[in-house]
Amino acid sequence: MSDTPQHHILSVLVENRAGVLARVAGLFARRGFNIFSLAVAPTEDERFSRITIVADVESTPLEQITKQLFKLIDVVKISELDPRNAVERELLLATVRAPADQRGQVVEIVQIFEGKILAVGNDQITVSLEGHPSKIDDFEELLRGYGIVELQRTGRIALPKLERESGRALRPVKGKAS
Numbered sequence: 001m002s003d004t005p006q007h008h009i010l011s012v013l014v015e016n017r018a019g020v021l022a023r024v025a026g027l028f029a030r031r032g033f034n035i036f037s038l039a040v041a042p043t044e045d046e047r048f049s050r051i052t053i054v055a056d057v058e059s060t061p062l063e064q065i066t067k068q069l070f071k072l073i074d075v076v077k078i079s080e081l082d083p084r085n086a087v088e089r090e091l092l093l094a095t096v097r098a099p100a101d102q103r104g105q106v107v108e109i110v111q112i113f114e115g116k117i118l119a120v121g122n123d124q125i126t127v128s129l130e131g132h133p134s135k136i137d138d139f140e141e142l143l144r145g146y147g148i149v150e151l152q153r154t155g156r157i158a159l160p161k162l163e164r165e166s167g168r169a170l171r172p173v174k175g176k177a178s
Helices: 020-031 062-070 100-112 133-144
Strands: 007-015 035-042 048-056 075-081 086-097 116-120 124-131 148-153 157-160
Touching: 007 020, 007 062, 007 157, 020 035, 020 048, 020 062, 062 075, 075 157, 086 133, 100 116, 100 124, 100 133, 124 133, 133 148
Parallel strands: none
Antiparallel strands: 007 048, 007 075, 035 048, 086 124, 086 148, 086 157, 116 124
16 A cells, blocks of 8 residues: 555645535536546534535645635635544444344454444344445455445545654652642
């Protein structure tokens, strides 16, 4: 596996107003930029939403995307997150064929991947898995062997990895208790 990122992850902080997502998506459509994944939700501050956009490195010039995004009045901040220095997650929900003779195998796959069984029917199971997009891809690939009835993925969300002091553990200071 290569260390070279195959995609750009843009974390775009926008004002939480009606129509902002449509303007951002419209900009991508007008410019012919290909969006691999798009997720949007309010942040810890209800005045803002964060849009996580994953775009293909090969087909999309990053500088052009950011210049165009900054032209939108509702855009507050844009951060590019290097996949090597970001925490990425995605959610998958799937209903899978699971007749009685195969149900144990499907349950075992869900357990191995640390997923959850959400609903059980006569010959189908609905499952969920949260994790890194590559883990989600692997899980989906294995489920396909049993027959996926329905599938939904959220798209990526990402934040920068936290910095840590290297080589030093924090220790309590000896002395008087205050």
